[in-house]
Amino acid sequence: MIKITFPDNKVREYESGINGYDIAKSLSNSLAQEILSISVNDELWDISRPINIDASIKLFKWEQTEGKHAFWHSSAHILAEAIEFYYPGTKFGIGPVIENGFYYDVDLPEGIILTDNDLPKIEQKILELSRTKCVFVREDISKAEALDFFTKKNDPLKLELINELEDGTITLYKQGNFTDLCRGPHLPDSSFIKAVKLLSLAGAYWRGNEKNKQLTRIYGITFPKQKLLEEYLILLEEAKKRDHRKIGKELELFAFSQKVGAGLPLWLPKGAMLRERLEQFLKKVQKKYGYLPVITPHIGQKELYVTSGHYAKYGADSFQPIHTPAEDEEFLLKPMNCPHHCEIYKLKPHSYRDLPIRFAEFGTVYRYEQSGELHGLTRVRSFTQDDAHIFCRPDQLKEEFLKVIDIVLYIFKTLEFKDFTSQISLRDPNNKEKYIGSDENWEKAESAIIEAAAEKGLNTVVELGEAAFYGPKLDFMVKDALGRKWQLGTIQVDYNLPERFELEYMGSDNTKHRPVMIHRAPFGSMERFVAVLIEHTAGKFPLWLTPEQAVILPISEKYNEYAKKVENLLNNCDIRTLIDDRNEKIGKKIRDNELKRIPYLLIVGEKEEQTETIAVRKQSEGDKGSMTIEDFTNLIKKEVDEMLEEHN
RNA sequence: GCCGAUGUAGCUCAGUGGUAGAGCACUUCCUUGGUAAGGAAGGGGUCAUGGGUUCAACUCCCAUCAUUGGCUCCA
Incomplete structure (x- = not known):
């Protein structure tokens, strides 16, 4: 017992x-x-x-991750079996479980290319195999036996994996005609799998290395009930509706032009208005925190970036240098704002009493992202950073971090980003040589970040070895509608640039010292931030931010004049208002403007004209009844003030 | 950059080796309507671009460009 x-x-x-x-x-x-x-x-x-x-x-x-894990892992094996059935001779890479489902990387026999059209028959085969109630049999074997088995099967990918394993820990799982190297665990048999959807095909380099052979990756997901699959597919559809590319087009926020170039976003009037408002919002906060505005050009001499080190590191991945009539003169589109800001710092000597100095700029930068990396507004080749560089003494680091975290938290709170994570990236303790700066400085900076994050109550993940070579950092991440994680705000310590630009300040001891730099961008980039904001709000922006706050809907043409009067009054009170005076019935106008995500619809007809009022309809809430124009402006102002209310 | 998919009217999308279609949007007319689609008529496309095959290509083939899913989830 x-x-x-x-x-x-x-x-x-x-x-x-x-x-x-x-x-x-x-x-x-x-x-x-x-x-x-x-x-x-x-x-x-x-x-x-x-x-x-x-x-x-x-x-x-099923409800627990561990349960899903076994379920999807077994599903991956069945997928492999189905593939082996249709394409004998296929070599199998890895078939792991992912957040939503699983995939299998396979090397198909010469000349076979899978397309989306092949997926349904593989799905059918998976269901067929599942129904046979195939038992998953676990088998412990020695390394030699494993090597022997996969040599006979002629699967070099598995052999490569086995060669890296220790003897005595190797297990095989067998179901039906398929045997795979696998740690498990698995379901008892395949009959648990009742619903399957193969989601997409993709090329994937063996072990994620582009020097290796490209395999075919098949993504799929399975469920123990058909209904769960249907729900999942509906969820995917819903997520698609929030896609910032779709909403950005519908609401005319931004666009791309093949002729202007890939990855170069064009901000349309409504998008530009929204972005400007975001910028004003941050500028106001920054002013309060002692930032000084600077403006620098979009290009700089190549020499500037040689000094900063960006040319050596990113030169090959940036746009080609710009040549001028002058011989040997070369300019680069700026990939970063910091070198320019360093030059501003250098213009005059600084005393320790002056520090910290905080230069802020909405600086547009250009980077030549690989064509396959481009994605809506989140991955572009021209973007504007809400950049600032803080030049401070090492002993001021923590204080400055606290202040920047405050700004980030204020922004997230105001825009209702509740589901974010933060990551502290530290040096790899076993590989200290690859970082610039003294041990002492690193320790100081790392503990400054850790302490500041803890004091602000951030829920952080610490990643060793993820720091940049020039300093540790603190990043903020949020998820988009499709569950993809995007980095937004970032705060980075930099010992490198002050060194390269030979930045100095006069200390209290009357000798020269080197300042520390902090790069920080609470939004990250305006492009990415707006994209994530669109998905976060599904296009229903907060009242203070939205391009159009109210639209006036006259019941018929007879009330256009009164509508015009109301429009003037509201615009005079800085409420962004338009009139929809199309020759349409009121129901139609309401529908169209609801679809345009207008927060307030103001209906005016005979009753309103006579009593000098407006009938207010709030987005997705409906009729709020009639009120005077003054009451309405007060309502809007109060709502905006509450949203922007500062916390302490 | 690499692998797969896609590119037809402003938008969403059908479609065929023999001169191009729908819905929405737009214009005009009728209607003057009270909280999510009133009716009628009309205009609008070098079918991404460049080559090739063919009597004939939007359709078939090749290339280019752009968009898109992926290329970090470690048996």
């Missing part, structure tokens, strides 16, 4: 050799039906694997 300890610390005795499924069954039949995987002494196991020792266990259902 063995002792099994459950998560609630209850202990029950079972016969040695019992498996997870039977344990679940001993608790309840319905539970047994739902169990997908088990952890035995914190190690994930198949529920069909016999347990011969005293152990503490946890049982996992």
Whole structure:
């Protein structure tokens, strides 16, 4: 007999050799039906694997990640089996579980190219194989046996993987006609899989290295119930509706032109208005925090970037140099604003009393992103950073970090980004040589960031080895509608540029010292920020930000004149208002303007004209009744003030 | 850059080896309507660009450009 300890610390005795499924069954039949995987002494196991020792266990259902993990992992094997059925001779790479589903990287036989049209038949085969209730059989083998097996199978990719494994830890899983190298765990059999959708095909380099062979990657997702798949597909559709590229086009915020060039966004009037408002908003905050505005050109001499080191590091990936009639003269489009700001700092000597100095600029920069990297407004070749560089003494680092974090948090709060994460990137402690700057400075900077983040109550992840070579950093990330993570704000310490530009200040000891630089951009870039904001709000921007706050809808042409009067009054009160005087019925006008995400619709007809009022309809809430124009302007002002209210 | 897909009217999308279609939008007319689509008529396209095959190409082939899913999830 063995002792099994459950998560609630209850202990029950079972016969040695019992498996997870039977344990679940001993608790309840319905539970047994739902169990997908088990952890035995914190190690994930198949529920069909016999347990011969005293152990503490946890049982996992579909609702738990561990349960989904086993489910999708097994699904990946069935996908592989289906592929091997249609394309014998295929070599298999890896087939891991991902956040939503799984994929398998395969090297198809010479001359076979998969297209989307091939996916349905593979899906059908997967369902067919699932219905046969194929059992997943686990087998422990030696490294030599594993090498032998995959040599016979002629699968060099698996051999490469096995060669990196230690002897004695190798397991195979077999189901039907397919055997795969796999750590597990798996479902007991394939019949759990009731619904499948192969989502997309993509090329993927073996082990993510572009020097390696490109394999075909097949993405898929499976579910234990057809209904869950349907719900998931609806979710995907909903997410697509929030896509900033779609909404940006619908609301005429931005566009691209093939003739202007790929990755070079054109901000249309409404988008530009929105962006300007965001910029004004940040400028006001920055002024309060002691930032000084600067403006620098879009190009700079090549020498500037040689000094900064950007030319050596990014020169090849940037736009080609600009030549002038003067011989040997070369300019670059600026990929960064910092070198220009360093030159401004250098214009005059600084005392320790002057620091920190904070130069801020909405600086447009240009980088030649690879064509395949371009994506809407989130990955472009021309973008504007809400950039600032803080030149400070090392002992001021923490204080400055606290202030920048305050700005970021204020922005996130105002724009209602509640679901964000932050990451502290530190040096790789085992590889200190690859970083510039003294040990002492690094330690100071790293603890300044960690302490500042902790003081502000940030929920942070610390990543060792993720720091830039020139200093540690703190990044803020949010997710877009499709669950993709985007980095927005960033705060980076830099020891490199002050060194390269030989920046100095006079210390209290009357000797020269080197300042530290902080790069920071709370939005990151205006382009990316607006993109994420569009997806976050589904185009329903906050009242203070939206291009048009109210549209006046006359019931008929007879009230156009009164509508004009109302428009003037509201615009005089700085409420951005338009009239929709098309010859359409009121229902039609309401529908169209709701679709344009106008926050307030003001309906005026006979009643309103006579009583000098407007009938107010709020976006997605409906009729709010009639009120005077003065009441309405007060309402708007109050709403805007509340949104922008500063926290302390 | 590489692998797959896509490119037809302002927008969303059908379509065929033999002179191009729908809905919405737009223009005009009727209608003057009270909280998410009133009716009629009309204008609008070098079918991404450049080559090739063919009596004939928007359609088939090749190239280019652009858009798009992916190329970091480690058996």
